Amino acid sequence: MKSKKLLIEIIELLEKFEKTTNVNEGDPSLDDFILFLQERRTVKEDRNDTVRIAQNISYLHRYSKLYIKKILKGSLLQTVDEYTYLVTLFNEESLSKTEINNRNVIEKTSGNEIMRRLLKAKLxxxxxxxxxxxxxxxFITEKGRAELKKVFPGLWKSATLLSGILSPQEKELFLQTSDKLCNFHKDIFVHFREEEIDRLILKLPSTNRKNQ
Structure with a gap:
């Protein structure tokens, strides 16, 4: 019976509620139990939202790579990472290898391999x-600048497609939120990337850690 299953679930919740109740506070009331249920629901929703944000960020990255790969067909640029390295240098006189790796959030070994290919292609x-x-x-060469200029029109289409159906107001809000996230993670990548995840979690405000 469905009602029996529901009753068992309520009893189990009551047992959990009693374990969290301070015995010195007297007998818990129905209002206390309702508040307990509401807090449990909030925690569950917060966790679901956190997981969905992580998933959506991952999906957007994959969609972006899919669109950019279409644009790079026939180009001297073989990968999305080669494109982002070249773009990073486009308005710079030069950068150290550490600087360009950090700006692209890529580890030293992988970054050096990307630069090796770009050097070989004389970009x-x-x-x-x-x-x-x-x-x-x-630094970017004239050949590299010319190659970027060839793909810029297509890459603009890719960026336009990625932002999709967002209105100007939604784009502004998304930029504010994503900039805030990127600045937080950039600091970790540059200064604390070797630390364990449990130590990195402590860099979050306490309100963001309470439901982990």
Missing amino acids: IGERRDEEDRRRMRV
Whole structure:
């Protein structure tokens, strides 16, 4: 019977409620129990929202890669990462290899492989840092600029498609929220990337950690 199953669930919730109730506060009331149920529902909804945000961010990244790959067909740029590295250098005189890796949120080994391919294709060049001769700096070549200009129109279409059906007001709100998230994670990537996840969680405000 459905009613019997519901009754068992209520009894189990009552047992959990009693375990969370301070015996020194006297007998709990019905209002206390209702408040307990509401708090449980809020925690569950918060966790579901957190998971959905993580999923949506992951999905958007995949959609973006799908669209950009379509634009790069026939280009000297073989991957999305090669494109983002070249774009990063487009308005810069030069960057150190560490700087360009950090801006693209890519680990040193993977970043060096991307730059190796771009150097081989002569889309970027490299030279010694004048202040620190041990360090190499990379810069975009004229060939690299020309290649980017070829794909810019298609990439604008890709970006337009990715933002989809958002209204101007929704885009502004999304930008504010995504900028806030990116700034938070950029600090972790640059300064604390080697720390364990349990230590990184502590960087969140306490209100964001209470339902983990």
